[in-house]
Amino acid sequence: MLQPLLHDLVSTVMAPASALSDADGQIRPAGVQGLFCADRRVLSQARLLVDGREPESIGYAPGAAGQARFVSLTRWLGDPTTDPTVRIERSRELSPFGMGEQVEIVSTASSPVTATVTVELACDFAAVEAVKSGRSGTPVPAGEAGDGRLTWHADTTRVTVTGHGAHATAGDGARLRWEVSLPPRGRATLRWELAVEDPTAVVVPPNATLEWSPPHVTAGDRRVTRLLDQSLEDLRSLRLAEPGEPGDAFLAAGAPWFLTLFGRDSIWAARMLLPLGTRLAAGTLRVLARRQGRRLDPDSGEAPGKIMHELRRDAFDLDDKGGRLPAAYYGTIDATPLWISLLHDAWRWGLPDSEVRALLPNLQAALGWLADHADPDGDGFLEYIDSSGRGLANQGWKDSGDSVRFHDGRQAEPPIALAEVQGYAHQAALHGAALLDAFDLPGGDRWRDYAGALAERFRAAFWVDGPHGPFPALALDRDKRPVNSLTSNIGHLLGTGLLSREESAQVAGLLAAPGMAEAFGLRTMSSEEGGFSPLSYHCGSVWPHDTAIVIAGLAREGFDEQATTLAEGLLAAAESFGYRLPELFAGDARDLVGRPVAYPAACRPQAWSAAAAVVIAHAAAGLYPDVPAGRVELRPLSGAPLGALAAGLRVADAEVEVRVDHDGAATVKGLPAGLRLEEAVTPSSPRP
Known part of the structure; x- marks a missing residue:
């Protein structure tokens, strides 16, 4: 049906x-x-x-x-x-x-x-x-x-x-x-x-106190404030907790199908909202830590140290072809490294040491999964396969059955090693090492060595040639062949440290090319690929959260022009959708349709789509704190593409106001004691 x-x-x-x-x-x-x-x-x-x-x-x-x-x-x-x-x-x-x-x-x-x-x-x-x-x-x-x-x-x-x-x-x-x-x-x-x-419900409302502070944003581009206002209302409506733990809130993935705990989605949404405070991140981390894997179970995908994917009241029928997920399902390849990075980033934004320290055993367990269970064939890459035959065939964020395709449109056979997941693992290893060092735990050097070796293996195995130059393949298939389609997945590598400056510049240029960026945001797959369709769930549509993750990576690495192009696309889409960005929409070219075409089965509101509004405002403000190190970097998008902007962000539980004038000059007020401001230098890199 x-x-x-x-x-x-x-x-x-x-x-x-x-x-x-x-x-x-x-x-x-x-x-x-x-x-x-x-x-x-x-x-x-x-x-x-x-x-x-x-x-x-x-x-x-x-x-x-x-x-x-x-x-x-x-x-x-x-x-x-x-x-x-x-x-x-x-x-x-x-x-x-x-x-x-x-x-x-x-x-x-x-x-x-x-x-x-x-x-x-x-x-x-x-x-x-x-x-x-x-x-x-x-x-x-x-x-x-x-x-x-x-x-x-x-x-x-x-x-x-x-x-x-x-x-x-x-x-x-x-x-x-x-x-x-x-x-x-x-x-x-x-x-x-x-x-x-309903006494058997597995999710309940959290405490009444909101976990984040309104950012009090004003911008020359009024679409920014309208999108933020609607998005924050939608995010408020998606707050959940577990029975018995109402103080630990997390965000449900989206309505109507996903009003429950989703590892990857809840983590990304909390990570995107860190500029508004760390309490949501803390609750999300603790909820997932309580359900961290403890045993090997091929039916549920559980493994020691693994972060879960999805929580339901009962087993969940995926389709009428026999797909069926257990109530607590762990079939995700990326939630565990993303959990590690959320803990690290929340610490950098000011999560108290006592709360970080309480989660260190879970950090060590997550790193243990990365070392012992994430690479079953021992080739040095994280990969997945649904061994039960009833779970998700694809276990990255593009989890539809046909999302991993070669340039000619053929589907790749599992086990699958996704490009972006290697970036998440690289970043998680470095983040884990930083936390281990800071809290006097052993293992930091081991994980830095792991990250360095992973970067070299990735460089040798994933990069392929295309009509517009070299680029990282979407994945490796079961025969270790690069799945040579150009997709948005490679944008998630920006900011993870996996790429060199030259490689980042090449990726930035490809993502800003018409095949990827001529829609209202970033297409999930280039229009030049054999599997492309503007109404494909993961092979040509635009997902706001996907675009926002890439905007954040581009901004952090200094590719402001490309970040601005993608942000402008999302703001135009938001205006068309009444400032409630859906889960996804069609990837038609802007000059072809004039306004985005709805994906007819998209969820709305969706947590990480709504959180994209915070990413845009944060990238424009350019405030990057490192509270443990006592410093804050300031590097707004050059040229003030959203016009003059003022944003009240939250660092170490204090409101910090960032102002960017019409010329792009930025100032900061309200930094907590002990933090010094450093103007970030734009990284030098070749033009894309």
């Missing part, structure tokens, strides 16, 4: 709950529409009727986190004039385990108005993976609890709907009904609420 489309639906989220409706606010019993909570659909219909008819929609607008407002008309009511005189204002607000709606009937008519308002309700308790695969559950009859209340039960989950002042009808045709009488120019307010009791 086909996966339901998402791009035209309105998504309202307050994790672990998410509601998907049509643009008129109606939740219809079709496709993916409904209210989901902790991997179950707890409401499959919520259809508002006035006198048995659906109001006519005229617009909707998202509000703060977890809120949306829909406006419609009932033109058969009120005065018989050209102008409508009765409108319906439907305000939706989600809580982590529930949803409430306020329905206001507003009349400007000169005569009284009477109407019968009903809300038709249904619940099927369908598992989220079933809905994702195009299936649905069997509706469960509602029970009546009195006083305008209806209930549904499944296993340990209980759903209760309360209609204040409503008459409730139970059974298969569950509904709430109100009789409304309005005087001339009158108004009536109706309200109904849904609450979920």
